[in-house]
Amino acid sequence: MNFLASLKIFTSSYLHIFTSKKIMEKRSIPYGKQHISQEDIDAVIKALQLPFLTQGPMVKEFEDAFAQYIGAKYAVAVANGTAALHLCTLTLGVDEKSNVITTPISFAATANCVKYCGGSVTFADIDSETALLDFEGVKKLLEASPKGTYQGIIPVDFAGHAVDLEKFKKLADEYGLWLIEDACHAPGGYFTDSKGQKQFCGNGQFADLAIFSFHPVKHIACGEGGMITTNSKELYDKLLILRTHGITKNPALLQENHGGWYYEMQTLGYNYRIPDMLCALGLSQLKRADEGLTRRRLIAQRYDIAFEKAGSNFLKAPKNGEHAYHLYIIQVKNRKALYDSLQQVGIFAQIHYIPIHTMPYYRSLEKTPIRMPKAEHYYDQCISLPMYPTLTDEEQSFVIEQVIKFAQA
Ligand SMILES: Cc1ncc(COP(=O)(O)O)c(C=O)c1O
Numbered sequence: 051m052n053f054l055a056s057l058k059i060f061t062s063s064y065l066h067i068f069t070s071k072k073i074m075e076k077r078s079i080p081y082g083k084q085h086i087s088q089e090d091i092d093a094v095i096k097a098l099q100l101p102f103l104t105q106g107p108m109v110k111e112f113e114d115a116f117a118q119y120i121g122a123k124y125a126v127a128v129a130n131g132t133a134a135l136h137l138c139t140l141t142l143g144v145d146e147k148s149n150v151i152t153t154p155i156s157f158a159a160t161a162n163c164v165k166y167c168g169g170s171v172t173f174a175d176i177d178s179e180t181a182l183l184d185f186e187g188v189k190k191l192l193e194a195s196p197k198g199t200y201q202g203i204i205p206v207d208f209a210g211h212a213v214d215l216e217k218f219k220k221l222a223d224e225y226g227l228w229l230i231e232d233a234c235h236a237p238g239g240y241f242t243d244s245k246g247q248k249q250f251c252g253n254g255q256f257a258d259l260a261i262f263s264f265h266p267v268k269h270i271a272c273g274e275g276g277m278i279t280t281n282s283k284e285l286y287d288k289l290l291i292l293r294t295h296g297i298t299k300n301p302a303l304l305q306e307n308h309g310g311w312y313y314e315m316q317t318l319g320y321n322y323r324i325p326d327m328l329c330a331l332g333l334s335q336l337k338r339a340d341e342g343l344t345r346r347r348l349i350a351q352r353y354d355i356a357f358e359k360a361g362s363n364f365l366k367a368p369k370n371g372e373h374a375y376h377l378y379i380i381q382v383k384n385r386k387a388l389y390d391s392l393q394q395v396g397i398f399a400q401i402h403y404i405p406i407h408t409m410p411y412y413r414s415l416e417k418t419p420i421r422m423p424k425a426e427h428y429y430d431q432c433i434s435l436p437m438y439p440t441l442t443d444e445e446q447s448f449v450i451e452q453v454i455k456f457a458q459a
Contacts, residue, residue, distance in 0.1 A: 077396035079445050081377075082267030083438045085342070090334045097330030104325045112329035113277070115336055120237065121253035122260070122279035124286035127329055128293055131234050131263025133322035134276035135163035135204075138230045138259045141288045142202060144169045151191065152204040153183035154405040154425040160206055160232050161406045172200065173407045175422045179366055181379070181432070182208050184424070185217055192225050202228040207236035207251045209365060209402070209434075210346075210374030215256035216243045231257035233279075237269050238343040239374030251374065254281035264328075267438070268376065269342055270335045272328040292319040345439040346375035349446060353378055353435065356450045362457055363431075377402055380453070381431035388456050389433055397449055400434045 097108050109127050117125035128134045144150065148169035152161050153176055161171045174191050177184040183205045192200065203222055205213040215231060222229050233239075236251035243249050252260035259282075262268075264275030280286055291298050296319030301307060304314055350373065357364050357380060364380040367373045379402065382388050392399050405425045406412055413419060436449055 077448075078398065079396060079436045079441070079449065080398045080438075081400040081434050081436050083440065084266040084271035085338075085438070085440045086271070087334075087338070089337075090331055093330045093334035094327050097327040100326060102326055104323055106326040108326035108329040108333065109324065112333045112336075115333055116262075116277050117279060119336060119339065120260075120279050121250045123254060123281045124279065124283070126278045126280075126286065126289045126293060127324045127332075128276045128278065128322045129324050130274045131261055131265065131276040132159040132163070133320070134261035134263070134278045135159055135230070135232070136166050136320070137278060137289055137292050137322060138261060139163045139167045139169070140292055141285055142228050142230070142258065144201065148201045149199060150202045150204060151183075151188055151200055153206050153208070154407045154422045155181050155208060155403055155428060156206040156232060156406065157234070157403060158406050158409060160204055161412070164204075169201075171412070173405075173420065173422055173425075175424045176428060178424050178428065180208075180211055180368075181365055181428055182206070182211060182213055185214070185221070188218075189221055192221065197225060200225065200227055202230065204230045204232055206232040206234075207239055207374070209377040209379055210235045210239050211365070211368055212236055212239040212241040212249070212251050212371050212374075214241050214370065215249065216241075219256035229257040229259075231260035233260045234263040234265075234268065235376035236374040237262055238339060239368075239372060241368060241371035248371070252279045254279055258282065259285060264332055264335075269339055269346075269374065270332055272324070272332045272335070275324050275328050275332055291317065293322045295319045295321060342439040343374060346437060347373070349437055349441055350375045350378055352443075352446060353380075353450065356454065360454045360457060362453065375437055377434045378437040379432050379434050381428070382433060382457065383431060385431050385433050388453070391456055392449075392452055395448075395452055397436065397452060399436070401429075401432060402434050403429070405429050 100106055113125040113127050144164055144167035146168040149172055150164045150169055151172050151174050154173045155176050164171045174187045175184055205218055207213055218229055231252060233252040240248045240250040249255055260279045262277040264270050264272035278289055295315060296317035297313050297315045299313045362380055389399055405422060407420050407422055
C-alpha cells in the first residue's frame, strides 16, 4: 500500500472515531422539551403587530379555544400555573381558618396556594400503584375528623393520569368541601365515569375549578402561562376581577359610575395577567395538542412493552381512561445510580417529585415530622424518563437500551 492510500485509511478511521465521539459528546436527551414550529413563530410575530401587547383579543381567543378543547364552559388565562392555583384558593375563600387536603407527590405550588392565603395544608398519602392522592386515605382522614375540619381537596392528575373525580366529588359533597383539580400534567387525559362517559381533565363536571400550566415542558408551552377552567359563572366572574387587581369596569357591577373612564377596585386582587403574544403562542400550540398527545401515548406504549419484557417496574396507566403522559415514570431500587449513569451518556432524566411535606419549609411548620410512608418509598425509587413529542425513535431506543443495560448489570 502506498503512503497516500494508508494516509487516506488513517484519516478516514480517525475521522470516524472523531465524529462518533462528537456524536456521543453532543447527545443530550432531556426528560421534557417544548416544540416550537414555524407556525408558532409566525403566530407570535402576528400578535406583536397588533395594537395590544396585553389585555387584547388574543387572551379571550386563547381562553375560548382552550375551554372548548377541555370541554369546560369558562376559562381564564393567567401568568402561570402557580398564579392559577392562587386565584383558585382566593376565589374559594381560603383563609387562616381553612384546612385543605392534598397530595405530597406534586410540585410545591399545589400546596403553596393554600399557604398564600394563610390556610393550613394536610397531606394525605398516595396510592402506591398510581402515585395519585389515595381516595381511601382521604376518606379515612375525613371520617376520623369532626365535620368542618377541612374546607377543600386538591387532587392532582399526576404525570397525566386522570384522577377519578366522580368519587372525590361524592366525598366532597358529603363533607361540604370544594375541589380544585390540579390538571397541569393532563390536558387531553380522561377517566370514564359510572355512566360510561369520558370525563376529560379540567372539564369542570366534578371539580369547582381546575388549573393548567404552560411551562415549556408541559403539553402546551407558552414559556410561562396558566389557565383556570370552571363551569361556574359565579366563580368565573370572581376570577376575572381577582386576575386584574380586584378591579372591574363592568357597569353592571360598579357601586358608583363617574363616567366612561370609571373603574372600581372592589377587592384585593393581583396582576396575574398573561400577555397577548404568549396567548398567540398557546393558541398555535393548542392546534397541535392532539398530535402531541398521540405521540406521547405511542412513546409510552413503546416504553411499556420494552420494560414489561425486561421486568422493570413502571407506573401503571389508568384502567378506566386514558393517560396524557406529561411524564413517564419507572421505579428502580438503585435510582440514584441509574440517574447518574444516564447522565453520563447524555440522558437527563428527572425526579418527580421530592415529597412536599419533606421540604424544609413544610417541615418547619410541624412540631413533629409527619410521615407519608408510601410517598416517601415512591420518592426513593422514582425516575422520569424522556417523554416529549419530538423524542425520536432512535433516541428512545437508546434510552430503553441504557435503562435495561443498567437493570441487568
Ligand atoms: C402539578 C403542578 N402544579 C402546579 C405547577 C405550577 O405551574 P407553573 O410552573 O406554571 O407556575 C406545576 C408546574 O410545574 C405542576 O407541575
